[in-house]
Amino acid sequence: MSLTETQEQILDAALTCIVRDGVDGTSLRDVAREADVSLGLLGYHFDDRKTLLVAAFELATERLLDTSLDAIDGIVDPVDRATAFIRGAFHPDYLNPDYLALRTALWAISRIEADIGATEAQLYRRYRAQMIELLAEARPAFDASEVEDRATDVIVTQNGLWLNWARYQNERDLERGLARCESLALD
Numbered sequence: 001m002s003l004t005e006t007q008e009q010i011l012d013a014a015l016t017c018i019v020r021d022g023v024d025g026t027s028l029r030d031v032a033r034e035a036d037v038s039l040g041l042l043g044y045h046f047d048d049r050k051t052l053l054v055a056a057f058e059l060a061t062e063r064l065l066d067t068s069l070d071a072i073d074g075i076v077d078p079v080d081r082a083t084a085f086i087r088g089a090f091h092p093d094y095l096n097p098d099y100l101a102l103r104t105a106l107w108a109i110s111r112i113e114a115d116i117g118a119t120e121a122q123l124y125r126r127y128r129a130q131m132i133e134l135l136a137e138a139r140p141a142f143d144a145s146e147v148e149d150r151a152t153d154v155i156v157t158q159n160g161l162w163l164n165w166a167r168y169q170n171e172r173d174l175e176r177g178l179a180r181c182e183s184l185a186l187d
Contacts, residue, residue, distance in 0.1 A: 014056035054115045061123035078138040100166040
């Protein structure tokens with residue numbers, strides 16, 4: 001996703017508004033005020049509210065995938081790469097209440113807004129494909145269907161960990177869950 005500094009500023013403001021006011025409570029006027037830009041400038045970059053919301057959720061999902069990919073940068077050992085990728089989605093930036101509220105809003109609205117649902121589905125497919133590639137490299141003895149199943153099991157468990165963290169913020173539970181993800185992936 002290639003953005004200008006102004007577009008990123010506007011999208012960050014939109015994400016702030018979504019967390020604070022909910023998707024339904026986020027207006028173009030509120031986003032412009034939060035971004036400290038005119039409504040006209042916001043309109044120049046984003047045609048309407050729906051386009052803005054789709055772009056904001058796309059930015060949030062791209063950042064999550066980028067963080068997971070950054071976690072494996074420079075790691076050579078295939079098992080260590082798979083482990084780092086699994087844990088990358090649990091970077092402190094994504095364990096804060098605001099991001100978790102945003103992720104929950106994305107999951108909810110993706111069920112009723114086709115464009116946002118497509119954005120969320122695209123992230124899922126890209127994340128899963130990367131997980132499959134890493135697991136296949138780490139465990140070449142596993143056949144393709146087993147690797148795919150394991151990748152899905154890890155992602156399902158990760159989603160549960162996010163929800164559990166959002167509710168309880170228990171470090172021990174999170175660490176146990178991540179260890180379980182690693183076991184699902186590699187044992």
